Amino acid sequence: MRRQRALRALCRDTLRGLDLDLPLDVSQLCGRYGERRGRPIRLIAHPLPAGMPNGVWLAAEDADYFFYQANTSKLHQDQIVIHEFGHLIAGHQMLGEVHASALSAPSDDDSDAALRRTCYSDEREWEAEMLASMILSWAAEARDTVGSTPENADLRGIQRVLGGHKGWL
Numbered sequence: 001m002r003r004q005r006a007l008r009a010l011c012r013d014t015l016r017g018l019d020l021d022l023p024l025d026v027s028q029l030c031g032r033y034g035e036r037r038g039r040p041i042r043l044i045a046h047p048l049p050a051g052m053p054n055g056v057w058l059a060a061e062d063a064d065y066f067f068y069q070a071n072t073s074k075l076h077q078d079q080i081v082i083h084e085f086g087h088l089i090a091g092h093q094m095l096g097e098v099h100a101s102a103l104s105a106p107s108d109d110d111s112d113a114a115l116r117r118t119c120y121s122d123e124r125e126w127e128a129e130m131l132a133s134m135i136l137s138w139a140a141e142a143r144d145t146v147g148s149t150p151e152n153a154d155l156r157g158i159q160r161v162l163g164g165h166k167g168w169l
Contacts, residue, residue, distance in 0.1 A: 001123040002090075004130065011134045014089045019156075021149040024139035026081045030066070033085075039063060041088070043081060045070035055080035057087050064088060079132060086131030092124045 002010070018032040030041040040063040047070045048054060054069040054076070068080040087093075150156050 002127060007090075007127060007130050008134060010089060011131055015135070020139075022139065022146055023143045023148060024078075024136070026078045026085075029135075030081070030085060033089075034064070041066060041085075043068065045077065047071050055084045057084040057093070059093055079136065082132040082135050083128050085135075086128035087124065090124070090127050090131060092128065 014033070015029075018029070018036065020029060020032065027043060030043060034040040042063050042065045044065060044067050046067045048056070048067065054072065056067045058065045058067070066081050066084040068077050068084070070077075072080075146159070150159060
């Protein structure tokens with residue numbers, strides 16, 4: 001298991017250069033990270049059944065898919081998506097890629113595989129939750145002290161140079 005210091009470094013290295021706005025937008029986070037690595041992250045709200053996790057990350061041939069609970073608050077949905085993002089950046093994928101066709105009409109075998117993907121060890125869950133907490137804490141602190149990111153690119157640059165994001169990358 002990685003220590004908090006190593007997770008913080010992983011988080012900073014992952015977010016560095018993404019030019020994320022304040023307040024944090026999880027769609028922007030996933031979109032920009034997907035662009036950087038050349039593999040999109042698709043966010044799909046879905047009413048996940050009771051007894052299943054609130055979020056599932058599936059790697060398909062064409063993209064990574066984060067399914068998250070549709071029947072909850074926006075704040076909770078953001079936490080779920082960022083938790084799945086934590087699994088992705090920590091390299092927690094357990095099984096090989098699924099075929100994209102399985103996402104539109106999953107068979108029983110595909111459903112079983114998806115459920116097995118969610119059975120991470122406690123260490124992996126802890127890492128993903130720590131990464132999500134770090135991202136959300138940094139974003140909240142920056143939002144509370146800075147507010148929002150200026151629309152003007154020059155002002156954005158000045159804000160960053162002057163440390164106006166309070167550690168937000």
